[in-house]
Amino acid sequence: xxxxxxxxxxxxFANNIYGTSKGQVREAVLWHLLQQQWLPTLPTQARLLDxxxxxxxxxxKVAAAGHNVVLTDLxxxxxxxxxxxxxxxxxxxxxxxxxxxxxxxxxxxxxxxDGIMCHAVLEWVSEPETVLAQLQQHLKPGGLxxxxxxNHQGAELHNLVAGNFDNLGAAMxxxxxxxxxxxxxxxxxxxxxxxxxQAQGFELVEQAGVRVIHDYLRDKSLQQSQLTRxxxxxxxxxxxxxxxxxxxxxHMLLRKRELPSC
Numbered sequence: 304x305x306x307x308x309x310x311x312x313x314x315x316f317a318n319n320i321y322g323t324s325k326g327q328v329r330e331a332v333l334w335h336l337l338q339q340q341w342l343p344t345l346p347t348q349a350r351l352l353d354x355x356x357x358x359x360x361x362x363x364k365v366a367a368a369g370h371n372v373v374l375t376d377l378x379x380x381x382x383x384x385x386x387x388x389x390x391x392x393x394x395x396x397x398x399x400x401x402x403x404x405x406x407x408x409x410x411x412x413x414x415x416x417d418g419i420m421c422h423a424v425l426e427w428v429s430e431p432e433t434v435l436a437q438l439q440q441h442l443k444p445g446g447l448x449x450x451x452x453x454n455h456q457g458a459e460l461h462n463l464v465a466g467n468f469d470n471l472g473a474a475m476x477x478x479x480x481x482x483x484x485x486x487x488x489x490x491x492x493x494x495x496x497x498x499x500x501q502a503q504g505f506e507l508v509e510q511a512g513v514r515v516i517h518d519y520l521r522d523k524s525l526q527q528s529q530l531t532r533x534x535x536x537x538x539x540x541x542x543x544x545x546x547x548x549x550x551x552x553x554h555m556l557l558r559k560r561e562l563p564s565c
Contacts, residue, residue: 512550
């Protein structure tokens, strides 16, 4: 497996993911979690990293809250869209853009950041542990990493309730079954990601599920007709036991351990 580059698919991604109810729910829940748990820990005008930030939806919200963001992505097309949208919102002065993989961030001599976001990236890379190692190196001791990734348990449950019985377990990470190009093909187990994160010097602060209801609705028309109420319920249930394990995405707030005092 090689890391996925979305050049050639950036516009389609914007329409088919960010422009749909599933993208709107994901953005709303993640922003709620950031506002509740991540933003309050940051200093004024913090220096932040959005690693693999794509078109920068969350980064613009963070910049509008008064912070400065270094946004990186493997896709030049994604970065161009992010830059244009930041200019449209008159936020360009708060951004710096870096084209390239997270695994090579050390080449840019960025130093350490007050906080880091890395959303919907780990499921597209060949070695998640290498990405986590880079994020750990670029985060100040005691700083928080907002990490979101495509959840294996949520993907499997979705296939079960949809009757996709030939696409379970190991079949979800092989090419033998039918694939949708914009659906991540390498969902991650929550417990495995936590083990990898702990090995890199992180400790779990909070865990939540993202889209714990939306994708399982029997009546798909409710995804649009009841979107406002659906987002309210997603936020209400996202951190509850059971529900946080079955979200299509998992969000983990991870703290970099402080250095021991002498």
